[in-house]
Amino acid sequence: MARPLLGWAIFAVAMLLLPQFVSNGTLRIIIFANFLAIFAMSWDFISGKTGYISFGHPFLIGIGAYTSAILSYRFGMPVSLSIPLAVLATMVGGTLFFLPALRIKGTYFALVTLAFMELMYQLVQVIRPDLTGGTRGISGIKTILSGAAPNFYLSFGLMFAIGLALWLLSRTRLGTALDAISMNEEAVSGSGLNTTRLKLFAFMVSALVAGLGGAFYVHYLGSIAPRALFDINFVFTIIVSVLIGGSATIIGPIMGAFFMTFLLEYLRPLLPGSERYLVYGMIALVLYVYQPKGIMQILKNLSLRTRGPQTGRSGNV
Amino acid sequence: MLQVLIQGFLLSGLYALIAVGFTLIFSVGRVLNLAYGAYLMLGGYAYFYSVQTLGMPKLPGFLFATGMGALAGVLMYRLLVKRLKGDQVAVEISTLILAVVIQAGVVLVFNDSSKILHPIVGGVWRIGSTTITNNILVAMVASWIILGGLLLFVKKTHVGRAMQAVSMDAKGARISGINTDRVNMMTWAISGALGSVAGVFFASYTQLNPSMWVAPLIIAVAVVIVGGIGSIVGTLIVAHIIGFMEIITTTFIAAELRGVFTMLLIIGVLVIRPQGLFGRGDL
Numbered sequence: 001m002a003r004p005l006l007g008w009a010i011f012a013v014a015m016l017l018l019p020q021f022v023s024n025g026t027l028r029i030i031i032f033a034n035f036l037a038i039f040a041m042s043w044d045f046i047s048g049k050t051g052y053i054s055f056g057h058p059f060l061i062g063i064g065a066y067t068s069a070i071l072s073y074r075f076g077m078p079v080s081l082s083i084p085l086a087v088l089a090t091m092v093g094g095t096l097f098f099l100p101a102l103r104i105k106g107t108y109f110a111l112v113t114l115a116f117m118e119l120m121y122q123l124v125q126v127i128r129p130d131l132t133g134g135t136r137g138i139s140g141i142k143t144i145l146s147g148a149a150p151n152f153y154l155s156f157g158l159m160f161a162i163g164l165a166l167w168l169l170s171r172t173r174l175g176t177a178l179d180a181i182s183m184n185e186e187a188v189s190g191s192g193l194n195t196t197r198l199k200l201f202a203f204m205v206s207a208l209v210a211g212l213g214g215a216f217y218v219h220y221l222g223s224i225a226p227r228a229l230f231d232i233n234f235v236f237t238i239i240v241s242v243l244i245g246g247s248a249t250i251i252g253p254i255m256g257a258f259f260m261t262f263l264l265e266y267l268r269p270l271l272p273g274s275e276r277y278l279v280y281g282m283i284a285l286v287l288y289v290y291q292p293k294g295i296m297q298i299l300k301n302l303s304l305r306t307r308g309p310q311t312g313r314s315g316n317v
Numbered sequence: 318m319l320q321v322l323i324q325g326f327l328l329s330g331l332y333a334l335i336a337v338g339f340t341l342i343f344s345v346g347r348v349l350n351l352a353y354g355a356y357l358m359l360g361g362y363a364y365f366y367s368v369q370t371l372g373m374p375k376l377p378g379f380l381f382a383t384g385m386g387a388l389a390g391v392l393m394y395r396l397l398v399k400r401l402k403g404d405q406v407a408v409e410i411s412t413l414i415l416a417v418v419i420q421a422g423v424v425l426v427f428n429d430s431s432k433i434l435h436p437i438v439g440g441v442w443r444i445g446s447t448t449i450t451n452n453i454l455v456a457m458v459a460s461w462i463i464l465g466g467l468l469l470f471v472k473k474t475h476v477g478r479a480m481q482a483v484s485m486d487a488k489g490a491r492i493s494g495i496n497t498d499r500v501n502m503m504t505w506a507i508s509g510a511l512g513s514v515a516g517v518f519f520a521s522y523t524q525l526n527p528s529m530w531v532a533p534l535i536i537a538v539a540v541v542i543v544g545g546i547g548s549i550v551g552t553l554i555v556a557h558i559i560g561f562m563e564i565i566t567t568t569f570i571a572a573e574l575r576g577v578f579t580m581l582l583i584i585g586v587l588v589i590r591p592q593g594l595f596g597r598g599d600l
Contacts, residue, residue, distance in 0.1 A: 053406055053409070053410070055413075099588065100584070100587060100588050103588060103591060104587055104588070104591045106405060106406065107349055107405055107406070107409060108542070108587050108591055110406075110409060111349075111538055111542060111583065111587065112583065112584055112587045112588070114535075114538070115535075115539075115580045115583040115584050115587075116580075116584065118535060118576065118580050119577060119580035119581065119584070122573070122574070122576050122577050122580070123577065125573060126571065126573045126574055126577075232413075232417075232531055233417060235413075236413060236414065236417050239410060239413070240414065243410065271425075273424060273428075273429065274420075274421060274424050274429060274527075275421050275422075275424050275425040276421070277417055277418065277420070277421035278418055278421035278422050278424075278425055280421075281414050281415070281417050281418035281421060282418055284414050285397075285411060285414045285415060285418065288407075288410070288411055288414065289397065289400060289401070289411060292407060
């Protein structure tokens with residue numbers, strides 16, 4: 001317990017000192033990475049932990065973002081009220097998301113969530129465009145803070161708090177039970193645990209995180225549009241971050257989000273447009289096929305190899 | 318009314334053509350190929366490049382597009398799907414990543430502006446007050462011919478029957494001396510070819526752009542989910558349900574809502590009857 005906690009503390013101190021050393025441009029990239037890490041952790045808590053793969057996570061993020069944007073922009077509500085309400089709305093949406101998980105899993109569940117996202121994309125443009133802004137979305141939404149450094153602290157604080165909370169949660173017996181669902185759901189229910197309640201809990205936590213992330217993100221950007229949000233490319237970015245980092249590890253999705261965001265930025269001078277995704281996707285694909293458990297597992301294997309067989313294993317020749 | 322009927326049949330024919338290659342992979346290989354939409358894109362762009370950029374005649378251009386699709390299918394199977402050894406979720410995730418990679422590749426080669434494909438067959442037809450382009454009429458007829466041919470191929474030929482056997486029970490097929498690996502590879506090639514043929518028609522019906530793969534993928538998913546796994550006849554029926562509902566929604570309610578019904582159908586069927594309306598038939 002002590003060593004990982006020390007790791008979290010070092011991570012926090014290093015990140016908090018960062019604005020002293022790097023440019024505002026870099027800070028803005030990190031802000032994006034922070035938000036991506038939040039979305040990735042939210043995805044990971046359903047899909048990485050319980051094995052219910054969601055292809056429609058922007059559905060949840062979008063509810064959070066749109067609710068807060070509409071409440072503050074159309075009804076002049078203060079952000080301190082609109083964000084909690086947005087999180088609540090996202091959790092209601094999470095219940096809707098959860099219903100199919102009662103009956104179906106695997107491929108079929110993934111497809112239902114994809115359908116949820118597409119449905120949301122189409123409905124947002126048609127139903128009450130006076131509220132949602134239709135196809136063009138809303139711009140000029142109140143931002144919480146201005147400037148790169150304050151926003152960096154805000155987004156990092158949020159990401160760090162969520163990460164630490166999820167990490168502590170995953171170390172409890174509850175977290176272990178959730179992990180077990182992805183391995184064998186029947187066995188978990190056979191050992192007398194109520195899998196429905198466990199799954200509902202995972203979905204609620206995931207929705208809470210997605211709602212928080214979505215709401216804060218929209219108040220950082222100041223604008224929202226359906227095509228950018230309910231997009232299969234956005235799903236792709238989230239999933240790839242988790243898988244590259246290492247799913248069900250909390251720290252993995254954070255690492256993955258940072259790795260992929262910076263990779264995308266460093267490719268910008270070489271390939272300015274969306275061609276960047278060619279290299280980005282290839283790297284993701286090769287890494288995924290080579291090691292489906294991600295960077296975390298690669299690091300673990302490396303440290304095993306360098307430190308020799310004495311850690312953990314016994315009786316090696 | 319007549320117009321709805323005609324347009325419904327035309328669109329449904331196109332949708333059946335789009336969905337059938339996807340069904341084939343799902344029933345034989347038991348995996349969802351989320352890069353299926355990319356075949357359509359590859360087919361459309363290959364045809365565009367050979368006919369409208371290089372100035373080749375239409376038929377060789379069409380064959381070139383078909384060949385590209387088949388090649389893409391074989392490569393996908395060899396390099397990706399076979400390595401993942403039937404891990405369904407891994408195949409879905411990696412084909413999704415692959416689709417985005419192919420999209421970026423298309424942007425790199427053709428840039429990301431939309432392109433108009435000239436109609437494959439020119440001219441229009443008039444029935445009463447409705448006009449139909451010959452292009453979409455040919456697409457529908459082609460769709461029916463291809464579906465009929467596929468059904469004959471699966472039922473009558475040796476290879477087709479081997480595909481059927483693998484779709485029923487891969488292990489049993491292997492014991493009976495069928496080379497399942499080769500059957501799988503052929504299925505992927507056929508699926509790729511069908512996808513790119515559908516892509517040429519789909520692109521001439523709408524237009525070519527690097528994100529055109531999402532819409533047909535969702536149609537294919539809807540048809541397969543609602544129709545049940547791997548039934549060619551089920552595919553045909555559900556393609557008509559979806560096609561007609563889209564035309565009816567567009568004509569009588571609002572054009573923007575055309576996709577909503579499809580989504581509700583996917584969600585509803587998956588939650589209420591996950592095995593699909595027509596159950597798990599064999600091919």
